[in-house]
Amino acid sequence: MLCCVLLSLCCSTAVHAHFLELIPTTDIVASPAQAKLGFTLQFTHPMAQGPVMPLALPSQFAVVGPMGKQDLLPSLVSKNSDKAQYFNAEYQIKRPGDYLFYVQPQPYWEPAEAKMIVHYTKVVVDAYGMEAGWDTELGLPTEIVPLTRPFGLWTGNLFQGVVKQAGKPVPFAEVEVEWRNDGSITPPSDPYITQVLHADANGTFSYVMPKAGWWGFAALTEADSTMTNPEGKQVPVEQGGLIWVFARDMK
Template sequence: MKTTLIAAAAALAIPAAAQAHFLLEYTTDTMIETPGDVPVKLIFWHPFENGHVMDLETPEAFFMIHNGEKTDLLGTLEPVMFSGGENEGAAFRGTVPVRRSGDYVLVTVPQPYYEESEEIYIQQITKAFLNRNELPTDWDQPVGLPTEIIPLNKPYNVISGGTFTGQVVADGAPVAGAEIEIEYMAAEPDMQSAASSEPTVSPLPGGAVVAVSDANGYFTFGVPKAGYWGFAALGSGPETEHEGKELSQDAVIWIRAWDLE
């Protein structure tokens, strides 16, 4: 039986400079009603505190999965600048063709980013989810990435005040003892401009919110607030070195929580 971890009660005291890096695949909505091209922004940022923006290079891959079929979206990307609360950084804007009913799993495999302050490379392999017409098709299926988080709750309609459970895997096998940083998107990108909104809440004292996966790779988080939540399993991937330096190959997933009305 898996051990349940309520990560809302778990925080680690780490320096503010080490607040979580998160790659965003941001869309204004996750539930799509009208067929068309949905705008998406790829940003490497600290959205909880509207903090530092890291420059993002052209990803190694950007694609979607719909009804089990993979569609390359790399050609839709165009470089843009994005301004957070502290600085401006290179980002990308693209589109997701949403036509038929079902799930659309967005996947970004970025180039490794060198974090000079920590002297390591970071590669955040990221998944986000859209849905049209409330028909579930792909959300709970693994994509086959080097490392990923497989959701056990529909990730685009999680209940605020409920829980979210995911499983961390690498090459398809569960990752035990993975450290999972948890981020709230307190500030959100503006799709029409280069700027972000003002944060609606402040980060908790004590540094990043953290959970640890159990022996079967599972973790559970009590979702306290509606909005976008990100989960990053640090160093869960099989690759540990890039250009002679340490590589943290992370699995990232974004979910959307809603208040009951």
């Protein structure tokens, strides 16, 4: 009986990390055939392969690149997975350079954690080897500024970034890391699903990516102000800064 109670307690308290996925068809455009990018935007648990949680139309979806800032919100196309909304989008690369795509989602109420969640998410795509601007700060409320170039990465490379909130480094910020599971890995237990680390006193964190594929880095901070949840109560806000990077096997 005691074993059953403990098992029930463990299952009820295990909470997987939330990640807003912003995944392009490629992180490097090397030829005109790759210049038409496709994007998938969904709110999910990447390593656990779901479930997909409802994603409202974002407040912002934009890109900062060689042609300045462009509003991409009209390009979003609503899709559904098990009655949970997500979005697809397309973007045509026209000039060489680095393109910083980012999303500001609507706040998401998570009753299991009694807080609202807002994850500012970005991904960098390099076009035709220009490699200029990949470390540009977008000025998001919480943001990971890469110290390692966030494309052209081999499996086993060390990825480093600085966690910033309101433009200032966040000492000892918590960073969650997940691999976007393609179905080839079954985590042996919950601690393997989400890797957890802390930045140093300067807000800098490091992580070696052990497998090819997309890796999400989520720096988690608490917003200075609260929000009203669906029940009308004031609750804290998890303000996340996410970046997605891709690692390839060296063959």
